[in-house]
Amino acid sequence: MKKASLFLFAFLLFRIGYSQTNPMMKLFPEGTKLHGNIPYMQDTLKKHLLDIYLPPNAKGNVPLVIWVHGGGWLSNDKYADMGYMKETIAEIINQGYALASIDYRFSTQATFPAQMLDCNASISYLYDNASKYGFDTDRFALMGFSAGGHLASMLGLTNNQKVNEFFVPGTSKDFQFKAVVDFYGPADLTLFPGAIDAKSPEGLLIGAAPLDRPDLAKMASPVSFVDEKDPPFLIIHGEKDDLVSPRQSHLLNAWLKVKGVPTDMIVVPGAPHFGSMFDAPEIRERVFAFLKEHLK
Template identity: 85%
Template sequence: MNIFPEGTMLHGNIPYQYDTLKKHLLDIYLPPNATGKVPLVIWVHGGGWLSNDKYADMSYMKETIAEIMRKGYALASIDYRFSTQATFPAQMLDCNSAVSYLYENASKFGFDTDRFALMGFSAGGHLAAMLGLSKNQDVKEFFMPGTSKKFAFKAVVDFYGPADLTLFPGAVDAKSPEGLLIGAAPLNRPDLAKVASPVSYVDEKDPPFLIIHGEKDDMVSPNQSHLLNSWLKVKGVPTELIVVKGAPHFGAMFDAPEIRTAIFSFLEKHLK
């Protein structure tokens, strides 16, 4: 909590599927002195789909976190099952269930259900992109039975997320992070890789994207973000790609003032 402004209210470890699984928890941070319904940023952590938790990525994004609160947004950070616990689409089932919970309990926490945005990092960027892009296609395999599908996303901020699983150097290896995600080497099972790749779901009805990637990323190639950005452009979806000069896969370079300016300009434009 020390990275959040004084007065931030935390509702921690909420079981969004009403079960006891530790990976089915989310945290809600409400901005100080909130009045009326507030927009919501849904934070999806990274970690190769097999590590970290709902606090991950916050440590190097401290100023962005604080600014989210100062701007009067709520923040919800969600956990999801690792690929070592359950293969794809388990992660989509979990994330969509978490968003369904946030939608159904919006009045309790003061969220404006017309102003939901996604922000994800690495594997979380992949999941945020998947959530934003697939929502309008009503993919039944991505939703738990009985959960609400009424929600929609107005904006997606994708930090260096994979866009096409077949483009990884490790796509020939079933033990690579992307292989573990789908349960097979992506190049051996391009059908499974396609279902788990954001580029497969791009269409004209998708929400606007802001994509941010490090120039020197040696874990997820910047080409992944270039590809997604280009597909969005081809389909006429508002999109912007920022390649951060000299930046690696993650770190404080993504919390720079010019990046924050771009993020909040984007959010304020699309969450009016």
């Protein structure tokens, strides 16, 4: 009993310490409602938090865009990528979508599939609590950047297969995705120049050099899970990306086409791995036309 009381006290302190502290709120339209630092695993791990942003004056249940941050699977947090995508996140709210940004454990804390366990657990929480926040569970979309693009693709592509290793036991598997927006995410871990190096970001992710453990690399590569039941994809990649080759996105796009999955790819002329070039009006127009078509 005493131990339970101490745990409850620690948990409350955790909630107070982290509640509603959000450096990105200034980027969102006035009236956006924040539910910040929600512990989706009901524990005190900082990497098991998510933020929910709701459009002001929402009527009825709204579609949800799930934001998955980048950082090589070993850095950044749920606020990452928002700073250079200011107009996009504002437009998500202005278009009447909710946005949920999730954290997940770094590869330096736990190797793959820990990141998939965390992401799926966070989405299970959003699905199970949809009525509380006003989400339409039939209109979930994923949007990820770099390593987050990889995870968003993995989530979207494995969803219909319900891979047990990617789910925390006892969490919901009932959710589905209507669309995936993948910004320059890796598609095949063996294609990286660092695939021979266990200390490369992709090596740290799986705990071995991908070319030494192609079995682990295959399990962590989106192209391994493409089938005809996958949701539609919009893939966006910079022409001059020197961290994740555009060939990664070309490969994923080609596999989706082979399987008959609706897919479109945008190569941004002159663009590097990330930055405000991906927030340009012509890119936003394509992104929101895609979301409108599949979340209608």
